[in-house]
Amino acid sequence: MESLLTVKNLQTNFYTEDGVVRAVNGISYSMRPGEILGVVGESGCGKSVHAMSILRLIQSPPGKIEGGEVWFNGRDLLQLTEDEMRKVRGHEIAMVFQDPMSSLNPVYTVGFQISEALMLHKGMDKQAARKRAQELLVLVGIPEASKRLDNYPHQFSGGMRQRAMIAMALSCEPKLLIADEPTTALDVTIQAQIINLVIKLQQELGMAVMWITHDLGVVAEMVNTINVMYAGYIIERGPVMDIYKNPTHPYTVGLLGSLPRLDEAPGTKLASIPGLPPDLLALPKGCPFYARCVYRAAQCTESMPPLEDTGTAGHIVACWRWKEIFRKGA
């Protein structure tokens, strides 16, 4: 099938006083139309920076997209002019940010903020945009939508603000919705509401969704494919069932082992990963996970392992030793 988004060798660096922070180090993957992709990793793994790079929202300086291609709908977004890019943002690709408190403008009503995009991208007049904004609030499950349009963000609760953000993102029927930790600031019962909402809307509208999170539990139930990122690299990628059943990178295994399960037996120990993520100012030459890896060997320090096919459809891994570690019997 034709892909919707193809990222090729994307690299983003930040030039700081302390040196060059290598946030994204040449990642490549593609997404099909209507696919839900989970991008998983811990703080500083480059998951958000890579999404911001796709939308060219990296502040420069200090940030700079050093290279790569981002093909979306037959165009390389990195080659567009700023004017052309502005027509992509919020229109073809929309983004929902982590913190609904700070991503809404406190001095405008919620209704105005939703209709703004409609007037800009769809050329609607004020009345039509307001009417559509109201429909969108109903769509995302905000009660008394007609009254709520005239509310300011502070009159909304956290969950409602995130719903409003989603309404805004969906206003122009984007082909791709990028959700950057949209539920991290919310309580679990509200998180469950938002996840259900996004799954429902994705099915109704058929858009592709990129869900960025540090929580392997959240993505388990909704995504088709997972990219696991570490230190600016994709270190493992595959269909969701396969990633959870047969994780093939020691980091993914460690991450899954670090999670307590609600149904675990008493006395279960968490398999924590020792040490800390590497300093992005001074990435090692070899595998970035080397220092924390229980399977490390001399060969791992030589160079960054390439992504290799594991033999299961679409499941790739960047580890020098994955065969001997995880495929012993095979």
Next chain:
Amino acid sequence: MTTNSTVLLRVRNLKKYFPIYSGLVLSRHVNDVKAVDDVSFDVYRGETLGLVGETGCGKTTVGRTVLRLYEPTAGQIVFDGTDINALGENELRAFRRRMQMIFQDPYASLNPRMTVGSIISAPLDVHTKLSKKEKQDRVQELLKIVGLNPDFVNRYPHEFSGGQRQRIGIARSLAINPELIICDEPISSLDVSIQAQVVNLLEELQDKLGLTYIFIAHDLSMVRHISDRMAVMYLGKVMELADRNEIYLRPMHPYTQALMSAVPVPDPSRARNRQRILLEGDIPSPVNPPVGCHFHTRCPWADEHCRQVDPEYREIVPGHFVACHYARIN
């Protein structure tokens, strides 16, 4: 629970209201935030009691009020046979050395101008008459216990990562050999792989030093992992309290059931097949909690009775407490 089941801490009908004042000149007491509203529980020596709940449920306030960092509005806090609520300041100080706290935010809870050594020895300065040399030795020993290099004594907090800072906070809380440690969301600001490290450390320390913990968090799976018994709070009240297995296998309160079904499961096939109980709406304000049962506005079972009468918090089977009119043994 451990074999030794004497009660270390007994909390009875604890209330903590924060007054709201209105008016600039004639400031009047107009209302209260009922952060903790009639909470009772016991903590046995050597066990971990988990307090879990969503934003604003009062779990942190319970922790702080138990240490009398907040003055309780009403109720009894009996620590090892003494009602600490009735103690004067000097007597209280003697009790404080038996109870310590680990705070949520390792960035805000360590003074940036103090070295790690002086941070950890601060409780020793207050509560002991050790010589300088003895204090130094104790600090080095504590750093070793929490898995940090003893040579770090002269470094400042900014030189450490979040996980390491939390270890410093743990070392500080252990300095004067407390019996009870209140862990207030000690891991919620940490990355997944680091969370597991800190939780494993807390468990090891408990085994080694015979500590009693009150572990406060919003992450149900983590609370279940570390606790022997757990209490689920909602809007200032304990809704359910039971042994970790009992509450997982037989949750009787509809809120507990909904909370459990909302917890993300890091297993795609199970996550997709389970039935989710979605709660509607948001958590009401603790300033004007709903009349009757606090949960009735979101409860799938609520009827007229629940809207009028606050359910009694009662022991339905031995050790299993529930505050719901319709809790049944099935």
